[in-house]
Amino acid sequence: MTTDELKGLKVASLVDARGTACPxxxxxxxxxxxxxxxxxxxxxxxxxxxxKVDIPKWCQKMGHDYLGVVEESSYVRMFLKKS
Amino acid sequence: MAENTNTTVSTGPETEQISMVVFSGDLDKLLAAMIIATGAAAYDMKVNLFFTFWATAALRAPSKKAAGKDFMSKMFGWMLPKGAEKVALSKMNMGGMGTAMIKGIMKKHKVASLPELLKLAGELGVNINVCEMSMNLMGFKKEELIDYPNMKICGVATFLSDASESKIQLFI
Structure with a gap:
């Protein structure tokens, strides 16, 4: 998916985990x-x-669709579709 | 050949398991164990931590006391760290200075502290099994352990039984 397509997605939920470290x-x-x-x-x-590396791996294991990532200046936005 | 008459009764995909021996009483190693444990919980794995030897000291509640201890138990209790807040780094501890520094850096990088990770693990349903023999050796009593939702005092058989059904087994 392109950045614009990702940004245009209708998201059901947004979780802001900025400022937390692994896990x-x-x-x-x-x-x-x-x-x-x-x-x-x-x-x-x-x-x-x-x-950015962990979430796609987790999605693969859990069966969710990892749609892609949008990089902002100090954080990333990741889009996941629930299986 | 006889036909396989086994019937599967499971309702969903089988739950994967991870079992760890948590042996070390060092802050850094305990952090690694708890980060792996909470991460595994995010993978919907059943997580079993078998706390033994030095690691048991990290489960002591600073505010709790147990009565009826003999002299050696009291000595051990006095010499060993009293809880997760008190454990030290395995390297560069430098009389506590290194540990204090790493705690400061962890806070800056928003890494959860060991007591926070223990609380989180409890909320995520991580099982903590505490080795009874170690408790006896160190002179700890179960009344002086932290309040943790899924904690059992048990022996090596519990670990072996859990580990034999686990995909991942670690010794930390």
Missing amino acids: GPLLAAKKAMGDIESGEILEVYSSDEGT
Whole structure:
């Protein structure tokens, strides 16, 4: 997905995990995933560099669709679709 | 060949497990163990931590006391760190200066402290099994351990049984 497509997605939930370190963003994403329905989209903000690698791996393992990442100046926005 | 008559009753994908022996009483190693444990919980894994030897000291509650200890137990209790707040680094402790410095750096980088990670692990359903033999050796009693939702005092058989059903086994 392109950056514009990602930014245009309708997200069901947004979790701001900026300012937390490993495994904070992962745990925040897991918790937020529990509150949305299958097929809905979760957006995760993280300022932790490692999360960019971790979240796609976690999605793959858990069966969620990792849609992509939008890089902002001091953080990343990741888009995940619940399986 | 006989037909397989086994019927599967499981309702979903089988839960994966991770089992760790948490042996070290060093702050850095305990942090590693607790970060892996809480991370594994995010993977919906069943997490079993078997706390033994020096690590048991990290589970002591600073505010709790146990009565009826003999002289040696009292001595041990006095010499060992009283809880997760008091454990020190394995390297560069420098009489506590290094540990204080790393705690400051962790705060700056928003890394959860050891007591915070223990609380988080409790909320995530991580099981803590405490080695009874170590408790006896160190002279600790269960009344002086922290309030933790899924804590059991047990022996090596519990670890072996958990580990034999786990995909990941670690000794820290």
